Amino acid sequence: MENKETSTLRDGELALINKYTRREHKAEEIYAFTVTLCDNDIDRDFERFSDDALDVLSKLFVGRTGICDHSAKSENQKARIFSCYTEKPEGEQTRDGRQYKRLCARAYMLKTEQNKNLIAEIEAGIKKEVSIGCSMGSHTCSICGKSRAEGCVHRKGKRYGNALCHTVLSNPQDAYEWSFVAVPAQRRAGITKSFEKKERKNLTNIDIVKQLGAGEEITLSANEAASLSLYIGELKTLCEIGKSFIAEKRTAVIGGIEKALSGVSAETIKAIAEKMSVSELDELYRAFQKEKGAKVQLAPKTKINKSENLDFMI
Ligand SMILES: [Zn+2]
Structure with missing residues (x-):
């Protein structure tokens, strides 16, 4: 790992990171990595983000700190997102056949002794499951477009003709913290969300x-x-x-x-x-x-x- 000091940073990223630090850091002091925060695919709760929502979230998540679950005791074991972007990997589709789109974040942490193990896990390619907290302005039925708060006859997870009913999350209001947990590689990398549900x-x-x-x-x-x-x-x-x-x-x-x-x-x-x-x-x-x-x-x-x-x- 010692020889990879600069390899984790992309062009221009050090300047972005230094906007968040009290003092100027050198590239070799920083470990940067990429996480997928969320995507537009239907998840196991039969919910998905709208494509537009991902674009808005990409602005809201910049600067947000993340917690690494298994070591939450330590204040230092925090990573901060310094940039976000969305991407549409060519040829990848969502389970209902739309173009797959995901929101990726670039995050950094300091190469401290405390972060050593965590960095090693990320380096080893152990899949990361990310949990995000955000507030979404609208939760609508994918079949009829009605607000879930209003209610309609369609049930999440049921098929209506060929269409799988799910909830479309759009109009993000705010993004809060995120956390990432290192999980065994064999487990399907997935996204878990904990929404700050709008007061119903x-x-x-x-x-x-x-x-x-x-x-x-x-x-x-x-x-x-x-x-x-x-x-x-x-x-x-x-x-x-x-x-x-x-x-x-x-x-x-x-x-x-x-x-x-x-x-x-x-x-x-x-x-x-x-x-x-x-x-x-x-x-x-x-x-x-x-x-x-x-x-x-x-x-x-x-x-x-x-x-x-x-x-x-x-
Ligand atoms: Zn409906």
Whole structure:
């Protein structure tokens, strides 16, 4: 490694790096390397960055420091990105057949004793898995283009015709830290992202029911789940009230029909009443009530019973 001091730096890079250091560093003090931060391919979470997003991120990530996971204890084991670029390797395609595009970063660290092992790992070509933190302004459905926050009927990871449904991440708002972990070479080099998810406003119970009805996959916060559970409890109570109300109406309607029609068996009337919709039942119920009301004399207004009201007198 000692003989490779200058080989890790490309033309003009030392000047870029020295913009970030307190003192001027010599090329031999610096170890520079390239990492792929992210790309436009559909990842294992069925998400991908839009091509434009990669261009914007290439500006946002410049100057950001990265942490090397297995040695996070040491403040010095940090690398800083000093330049970013996107590239489209010829002939490489994404899993859904688009031109592959990736965001690469050039990062540097100082050749200190503490960084020695890490540098050796990178030098040895051990694959690096990069985790990035960024805030994306829009998360949209690849099938219909609707915002994921808004919801649609398409599910991530499902195929619609030939199209694999995924989430397109675009409109980057900010880039935060990144970290890279050296992983065994046999493991498929991949990108893991930890998004600073935009604060999602709480879903109302109506929203949740709507999304569930549309077959949309949905993740609830603890608050939302508690609220939904309460809502279901209320609905259950209302349902019980409704059921007993309908039963009452049905009994009244059966009684009304029995009175109105002689010669029809109680079983037949019951069977008909059981098949009636709530609105049919209601219509008949009202009709019988009206008829009954016309026949029944209005009760006289009750007189105030003085003895019962004594309690309220002072
Ligand atoms: Zn959709």
